[in-house]
Amino acid sequence: xxxxxxxxxxxxxxxxxxxxxxxxxxxxxxxxxxxxxxxxxxxxxxxxxxxxxxxxxxxxxxxxxxxxxxxxxxxxxxxxxxxxxxxxxxxxxxxxxxxxxxxxxxxxxxxxxxxxxxxxxxxxxxxxxxxxxxxxxxxxxxxxxxxxxxxxxxxxxxxxxxxxxxxxxxxxxxxxxxxxxxxxxxxxxxxxxxxxxxxxxxxxxxxxxxxxxxxxxxxxxxxxxxxxxxxxxxxxxxxxxxxxxxxxxxxxxxxxxxxxxxxxxxxxxxxxxxxxxxxxxxxxxxxxxxxxxxxxxxxxxxxxxxxxxxxxxxxx
Amino acid sequence: xxxxxxxxxxxxxxxxxxxxxxxxxxxxxxxxxxxxxxxxxxxxxxxxxxxxxxxxxxxxxxxxxxxxxxxxxxxxxxxxxxxxxxxxxxxxxxxxxxxxxxxxxxxxxxxxxxxxxxxxxxxxxxxxxxxxxxxxxxxxxxxxxxxxxxxxxxxxxxxxxxxxxxxxxxxxxxxxxxxxxxxxxxxxxxxxxxxxxxxxxxxxxxxxxxxxxxxxxxxxxxxxxxxxxxxxxxxxxxxxxxxxxxxxxxxxxxxxxxxxxxxxxxxxxxxxxxxxxxxxxxxxxxxxxxxxxxxxxxxxxxxxxxxxxxxxxxxxxxxxxxxxxxxxxxxxxxxxxxxxxxxxxxxxxxxxxxxxxxxxxxxxx
Numbered sequence: 016x017x018x019x020x021x022x023x024x025x026x027x028x029x030x031x032x033x034x035x036x037x038x039x040x041x042x043x044x045x046x047x048x049x050x051x052x053x054x055x056x057x058x059x060x061x062x063x064x065x066x067x068x069x070x071x072x073x074x075x076x077x078x079x080x081x082x083x084x085x086x087x088x089x090x091x092x093x094x095x096x097x098x099x100x101x102x103x104x105x106x107x108x109x110x111x112x113x114x115x116x117x118x119x120x121x122x123x124x125x126x127x128x129x130x131x132x133x134x135x136x137x138x139x140x141x142x143x144x145x146x147x148x149x150x151x152x153x154x155x156x157x158x159x160x161x162x163x164x165x166x167x168x169x170x171x172x173x174x175x176x177x178x179x180x181x182x183x184x185x186x187x188x189x190x191x192x193x194x195x196x197x198x199x200x201x202x203x204x205x206x207x208x209x210x211x212x213x214x215x216x217x218x219x220x221x222x223x224x225x226x227x228x229x230x231x232x233x234x235x236x237x238x239x240x241x242x243x244x245x246x247x248x249x250x251x252x253x254x255x256x257x258x259x260x261x262x263x264x265x266x267x268x269x270x271x272x273x274x275x276x277x278x279x280x281x282x283x284x285x286x287x288x289x290x291x292x293x294x295x296x297x298x299x300x301x302x303x304x305x306x307x308x309x310x311x312x313x314x315x316x317x318x319x320x321x322x323x324x325x326x327x328x329x330x331x
Numbered sequence: 332x333x334x335x336x337x338x339x340x341x342x343x344x345x346x347x348x349x350x351x352x353x354x355x356x357x358x359x360x361x362x363x364x365x366x367x368x369x370x371x372x373x374x375x376x377x378x379x380x381x382x383x384x385x386x387x388x389x390x391x392x393x394x395x396x397x398x399x400x401x402x403x404x405x406x407x408x409x410x411x412x413x414x415x416x417x418x419x420x421x422x423x424x425x426x427x428x429x430x431x432x433x434x435x436x437x438x439x440x441x442x443x444x445x446x447x448x449x450x451x452x453x454x455x456x457x458x459x460x461x462x463x464x465x466x467x468x469x470x471x472x473x474x475x476x477x478x479x480x481x482x483x484x485x486x487x488x489x490x491x492x493x494x495x496x497x498x499x500x501x502x503x504x505x506x507x508x509x510x511x512x513x514x515x516x517x518x519x520x521x522x523x524x525x526x527x528x529x530x531x532x533x534x535x536x537x538x539x540x541x542x543x544x545x546x547x548x549x550x551x552x553x554x555x556x557x558x559x560x561x562x563x564x565x566x567x568x569x570x571x572x573x574x575x576x577x578x579x580x581x582x583x584x585x586x587x588x589x590x591x592x593x594x595x596x597x598x599x600x601x602x603x604x605x606x607x608x609x610x611x612x613x614x615x616x617x618x619x620x621x622x623x624x625x626x627x628x629x630x631x632x633x634x635x636x637x638x639x640x641x642x643x644x645x646x647x648x649x650x651x652x653x654x655x656x657x658x659x660x661x662x663x664x665x666x667x668x669x670x671x672x673x674x675x676x677x678x679x680x681x682x683x684x685x686x687x688x689x690x691x692x693x694x695x696x
Contacts (some may be wrong), residue, residue: 227425229391229424230426235439249427
């Protein structure tokens with residue numbers, strides 16, 4: 016508001032001063048008044064959206080996690096840490112959290128192992144094939160999570176295509192259990208999340224000077240040494256940011272573990288969901304959600320620090 | 332072409348080297364011999380095939396025909412990482428995650444040279460390029476000129492049999508470029524490595540090279556020392572590409588005392604073997620003087636004072652001619668004055684008329 020007003024006054028000032036012959040061409044004398052709060056004002060809508068849609072629900076979830084719950088009394092408006100104590104004391108919850116982060120870690124590693132070379136190969140492809148292969152890689156993101164996961168369920172069943180194929184080839188005698196196992200969840204999550212790794216490695220490959228590889232070759236390095244000593248260290252930032260995205264999404268994934276993992280193989284997200292909607296123990300569900308968030312942040316920030324210190328030069 | 336393959340000094344031979352892309356021939360039967368310790372420039376406009384030639388020597392592109400022999404060995408049969416060549420890239424292509432010293436050491440590491448020798452050689456190489464203080468700096472924290480020097484040290488430290496430089500100075504500002512030209516020449520004298528320099532900058536090629544290879548449209552136009560190529564260009568393209576020149580159409584015929592070329596109202600004796608018929612005469616602006624008789628007559632269109640020299644534009648029956656005269660106090664014609672211009676026959680080059688080259692000459696004028 017006041018910014019607009021000041022611009023107006025400038026326009027008026029220059030209009031009211033037609034004495035100079037080149038008045039029409041010369042820019043009005045710039046009285047640049049510093050508006051220190053202008054950036055905040057401009058980002059206010061975004062910040063407001065952020066606060067209302069993210070901060071407020073988070074704070075409310077946290078407050079909810081402090082309430083207590085009883086089957087006959089419902090939610091009681093008291094402030095205590097009983098829910099946290101329950102979760103920390105109960106080995107059932109330990110198992111669920113451990114499983115969640117084990118799945119997330121394995122998915123992240125698999126995504127890095129498949130995604131980084133995939134991005135590198137994609138970059139070296141020729142024009143028509145590159146677009147096509149990129150589309151195939153990004154494909155999973157274009158399909159609804161539910162239908163994609165149900166598709167996996169069809170493939171994974173004991174009479175599903177994968178098992179029938181493997182048995183027809185004579186590689187296995189009895190069907191492998193994919194459904195309701197961690198293996199199944201890990202395969203499905205990796206498939207869904209690999210595009211995030213490919214995209215973020217792709218972005219860091221764009222900044223790589225293609226001549227650098229030739230330079231290493233000319234100095235006598237074999238192709239594998241070029242990869243290990245020259246290309247890999249330079250795409251570490253891409254792998255790291257991809258890993259953060261993949262890990263966070265894998266640890267908080269809901270639909271895939273819910274369908275492939277089922278009710279038996281619970282992860283933190285499905286656990287919180289069940290506490291909210293089945294047991295109706297909202298405070299406990301909120302506690303699970305808060306703990307998941309905290310653990311996620313701790314793990315991601317910790318790993319980030321570690322890798323950044325190791326590859327300090329690349330991140331500057 | 333200096334066909335000096337017999338004296339035992341021939342080191343690098345390009346024989347009919349060819350590279351075809353989908354719809355054009357980037358390098359067309361390029362042949363060249365380079366002697367040991369020579370610095371030779373591949374010079375030409377962009378798209379003339381000079382970089383493609385270099386890439387084939389380096390092994391980053393496969394040749395479609397021809398041979399490259401280095402010291403008696405077939406280079407094209409080897410993989411790029413087995414050729415043992417030093418390469419300085421236009422973008423420098425330093426490893427950004429390594430310090431200057433680590434960059435230089437990389438090639439030595441690949442050669443499995445032990446730590447102590449490696450450190451000593453890296454220090455020597457950095458000293459050679461004047462960067463002994465900067466070993467533990469990362470490329471990102473160095474200026475363009477310093478990065479250039481690191482790239483040079485990295486390529487030289489492996490004692491390459493051949494050093495290829497791809498537009499090495501084009502990313503530097505004018506002052507830096509001059510400094511690096513002198514530096515490069517000094518280093519070349521010190522280490523005596525055979526070098527091939529690719530450049531589009533004729534002054535850079537002139538300043539640095541023992542011989543220049545002028546290329547256009549994938550073909551070699553002339554191989555000669557810089558002075559020779561400048562004074563006696565083989566064809567209109569070379570004449571135009573190397574500095575300013577006057578290209579005058581004429582008729583080559585046999586006169587009483589041998590072959591002559593007739594340009595408008597003047598006749599000049601020709602010492603080079605040139606086929607009789609349509610021809611062209613190239614003469615540098617600074618080689619033309621005002622004469623009393625026996626020259627080409629014309630009118631002064633304009634004269635411009637440039638401090639140390641005067642620039643004249645003369646309208647003649649053969650076209651406009653550029654003349655440069657030193658500002659040394661001698662009397663010079665005024666504008667719109669009738670004059671006669673002339674030059675020594677040894678200062679001109681005569682070549683057969685080339686319709687294509689003629690066109691590009693007119694574009695350049």
